Amino acid sequence: MEWDALLLSRLQFAFTIGFHIIFPAFTIGLASFLAVLEGLWLLTKRAVFKNLYLFWVKIFALSFGMGVVSGVVMSYQFGTNWSVFSAITGSVIGPLLAYEVLTAFFLEASFLGIMLFGWKRVGPGLHFFSTCMVAIGTLFSAFWILSANSWMQTPQGWAWAEDGTMVATNFAEVIFNPSLPSRFAHMVLAAFLTTAMVVAGASAFALLRKKALAESRVALRMAVLMMALVTPVQIMAGHESGIVAGEHQPAKVAALEGWWTTRTQQPTVLIGWPDEEAERNHFELVVPGLGSVVNNAESEDVLPGLDQFAAEDRPPVWITFWAFRIMVGMGLVMLTLGIWGAGAWALKRLDAATWYHRALVLAAPSGFVAVLTGWITAEAGRQPFVVYGVLRTADAVSPVPAGSVATSLLFFIVVYSIVFSAGALYILRLIAKGPESDEPAPQSNQPPGTPLGAAIEEAP
Amino acid sequence: MFGIELSLVWAVLIAVAVFLYVALDGFDLGVGILFPFAKNARERDQMQAAIAPVWDGNETWLVLGGGGLFAAFPKAYAALMPALYLPIFLMLLALIFRGVAFEFRHHGRERGRKLWTVAFSGGSIAAAIAQGLVLGGFVQGIAIEGEVFVGGPFDWLTPFSLLVSASLVAGYALLGAAWIVFKTQGELAERARRWVKQLALLTALAMGAVSLATLGVDARVTERWGLTMTSVDWPVFIKLAPLPLLAGVILFLMWRGIEERKFLRPYLYAVCLFLIGYVGLAVSLWPFIIPFAMTPADAAAADNALQLMLCGALVMLPIILAYTAFVYWTFRAKVDDDAAYH
Numbered sequence: 111m112e113w114d115a116l117l118l119s120r121l122q123f124a125f126t127i128g129f130h131i132i133f134p135a136f137t138i139g140l141a142s143f144l145a146v147l148e149g150l151w152l153l154t155k156r157a158v159f160k161n162l163y164l165f166w167v168k169i170f171a172l173s174f175g176m177g178v179v180s181g182v183v184m185s186y187q188f189g190t191n192w193s194v195f196s197a198i199t200g201s202v203i204g205p206l207l208a209y210e211v212l213t214a215f216f217l218e219a220s221f222l223g224i225m226l227f228g229w230k231r232v233g234p235g236l237h238f239f240s241t242c243m244v245a246i247g248t249l250f251s252a253f254w255i256l257s258a259n260s261w262m263q264t265p266q267g268w269a270w271a272e273d274g275t276m277v278a279t280n281f282a283e284v285i286f287n288p289s290l291p292s293r294f295a296h297m298v299l300a301a302f303l304t305t306a307m308v309v310a311g312a313s314a315f316a317l318l319r320k321k322a323l324a325e326s327r328v329a330l331r332m333a334v335l336m337m338a339l340v341t342p343v344q345i346m347a348g349h350e351s352g353i354v355a356g357e358h359q360p361a362k363v364a365a366l367e368g369w370w371t372t373r374t375q376q377p378t379v380l381i382g383w384p385d386e387e388a389e390r391n392h393f394e395l396v397v398p399g400l401g402s403v404v405n406n407a408e409s410e411d412v413l414p415g416l417d418q419f420a421a422e423d424r425p426p427v428w429i430t431f432w433a434f435r436i437m438v439g440m441g442l443v444m445l446t447l448g449i450w451g452a453g454a455w456a457l458k459r460l461d462a463a464t465w466y467h468r469a470l471v472l473a474a475p476s477g478f479v480a481v482l483t484g485w486i487t488a489e490a491g492r493q494p495f496v497v498y499g500v501l502r503t504a505d506a507v508s509p510v511p512a513g514s515v516a517t518s519l520l521f522f523i524v525v526y527s528i529v530f531s532a533g534a535l536y537i538l539r540l541i542a543k544g545p546e547s548d549e550p551a552p553q554s555n556q557p558p559g560t561p562l563g564a565a566i567e568e569a570p
Numbered sequence: 571m572f573g574i575e576l577s578l579v580w581a582v583l584i585a586v587a588v589f590l591y592v593a594l595d596g597f598d599l600g601v602g603i604l605f606p607f608a609k610n611a612r613e614r615d616q617m618q619a620a621i622a623p624v625w626d627g628n629e630t631w632l633v634l635g636g637g638g639l640f641a642a643f644p645k646a647y648a649a650l651m652p653a654l655y656l657p658i659f660l661m662l663l664a665l666i667f668r669g670v671a672f673e674f675r676h677h678g679r680e681r682g683r684k685l686w687t688v689a690f691s692g693g694s695i696a697a698a699i700a701q702g703l704v705l706g707g708f709v710q711g712i713a714i715e716g717e718v719f720v721g722g723p724f725d726w727l728t729p730f731s732l733l734v735s736a737s738l739v740a741g742y743a744l745l746g747a748a749w750i751v752f753k754t755q756g757e758l759a760e761r762a763r764r765w766v767k768q769l770a771l772l773t774a775l776a777m778g779a780v781s782l783a784t785l786g787v788d789a790r791v792t793e794r795w796g797l798t799m800t801s802v803d804w805p806v807f808i809k810l811a812p813l814p815l816l817a818g819v820i821l822f823l824m825w826r827g828i829e830e831r832k833f834l835r836p837y838l839y840a841v842c843l844f845l846i847g848y849v850g851l852a853v854s855l856w857p858f859i860i861p862f863a864m865t866p867a868d869a870a871a872a873d874n875a876l877q878l879m880l881c882g883a884l885v886m887l888p889i890i891l892a893y894t895a896f897v898y899w900t901f902r903a904k905v906d907d908d909a910a911y912h
Contacts, residue, residue: 171673172673172674172677175669175670175672175673175674176670178626178629178669179665179666179669179670180666181633182629182632182633182662182665182666182669183662183666185633185636185637185640186636186651186658186662188640188647188651189636189639189640189647189648189650189651189652190651190652190655190658190659193647193648193649193651193652193719194648196640196644196647196648196651197644197645197647197648197717198644199644200640200641200643200644200645200647200648200871200875201644201871201872201874201875202875204640204641204642204644204871204875204879205641205871205875205878205879205882207637207640207641208634208637208638208641208642208879208882208883209879209882210637211630211633211634211637211638212634212882212883212886212887212890213882213886215630215633215634216627216630216634216886216890216893216894217890217893218626219626219627219629219630220626220627220890220893220894220897221893221897222626223622223623223624223626223627223897223900223901224623224897224900226622226623227622227623227901228623228900228901231900231901231903232900271872275644275872277872277874277875278872278874278875281874281878508648508651508652508655509652509718509719509720510652510655510723511722511723513723514655514656514723517656517659518655518656518659521659521663522663525663525666525667526666529666529667529670532670532674532678532682532686533670533674536673536674536677536678539677540677
């Protein structure tokens, strides 16, 4: 392994997007949660919903801010580090990213201002409208970025132009490429579940400490409902995503399943230690034949193993294999907690189930872990290609010296560590404090400097 | 499609997006640049409150500028970004600090609050410096062979780009000061009035210096303006002379606007001043999208991509401008004396 611009650029991209993705994953779900809370409040006029809104909107503002700044970084890295990729694919996925800016980013950024600071300046209807616009903006954004990313996974609707760049022959095919529907559904549901796990953890923590009881009970129920209903759907969406990958990206599936040999009746490798040198798994624990069943194959169907692909065309097996297992593990954790919660709720024991509350606090980050490892599975599984089967990552990198990339990577690590640990600290502090239970008295004389604080006090 | 070159339409659209970024995020950054000159924490809070609801939308124009360049002119994007790698990363890192500081300043305790106050102004200053370096590096041209950047990592670092950088800091500070005049009242607004005057002079001097220095960047610029160090080609120059003259008039009007205690006018005049500098730059560099190396037609994406995006832009840009205007209208009140407006 050589520390050249290619490796450093890959590390930098992985590092910056790994940090970035957890914020959109959280804010997509949180924005919809806030819209639901505000809608329920307008409908029922119950103070709990308003108190919950005002609590979670603070956490939303912090996360959204971090998502924005780390997202601006992403939008420039295509050019700075992957300029050859940009030059070649610009005519195909450029428009998708342009549409993301035009339909999503401005919508989110503009209405966020009203959402946070507009309590006294617009009526409740317009305020609710702004919250909905922010929520819709996050979903639009997810759609376009996943369309572009899915096209990189399952490219279609393009052709080579004379100058060696790609052009779209059919934009509908580019946008609605084969892996988009399942990957978009999988990502949005992942965002909802990520938020549900954090909300559940924070509410359980408050209940354990006997704080803001009415609010925490309501929020816990909303989160449990989400977990119990959405986790099974999410598992199906993930399954569908895997089936599509099996059709279009067999090397990725072979790597994440840990299949080295092409055969019928592929096993499910529960755990194991893939060894790329020896081309086998050490210490593996398998269920024979189950892999083929899970991948919707008949018993006589031959499913490709990694031996079908030349060594230089295989994704990094160890990373893909383990990232996939951790993601699935987190999904099982969420499923268990969803069923457990629904059961406790049905038995009217949800508020007193102390062990359940403790488990929820512990599992609060499980959504983030699942999103990160799921993303690693998808992206590492696409290697060694940046556009699957078409353009190699090694051929996509910018002509920049390794020293420049090393410098930027080093600074990113330092800056992200400072900024995002501070952000995490502030969010955890807010969660530890919990939602306000009773209405704060409105003050006419606002302190000018704490806009968010003021926004909270201005709330009707 | 419309009887004109699509690449040209997109060059104009991106130029407009970048200008909107400069005019809007320029005052955000300017407020950050002026942060160290605030008297106390309350004034800093007022200054930040003057931009907090709108900064995020303003910064999105930068994403549209960058994303638009990628989408509409992938070859220009692919050549420029590696050439300006280090200043762009400086800008991104600076924008990170500045962006999170809006929220973090209110969550930090004693030391954290101080840290994020410094991060806000330091980030704003560094972002302005970096953007100046990017602009300077861009204007002076980059080394391209075929369609690929072949220069070194520090090619952008020249006395010229440092001059542009210093000028941009002064110009953004002027926009910021004029915005503070518009959005605040009392002691802070009074002081900001003085800042506007001082910074207007400084910006005018800087623009003059950058204009002269730009003439030296390439013989084609000198020819375009009809100006060399020793001679003036009057028939050529006379056509462009209205630009510097107009700048002088605007400077005078800005001064009077401040004297007559107008709220919004100083800011609008400052934007006009930037516009003139921008047009002057466009005149100098025309018809290149990467100075002296690539024209929009050379760098453009495929026609069907440009068409698809144009459809989106024609539908979405009016909507975006409408709700942006609505947001600004919603927050039209001065930040200090809130009660007076409700």
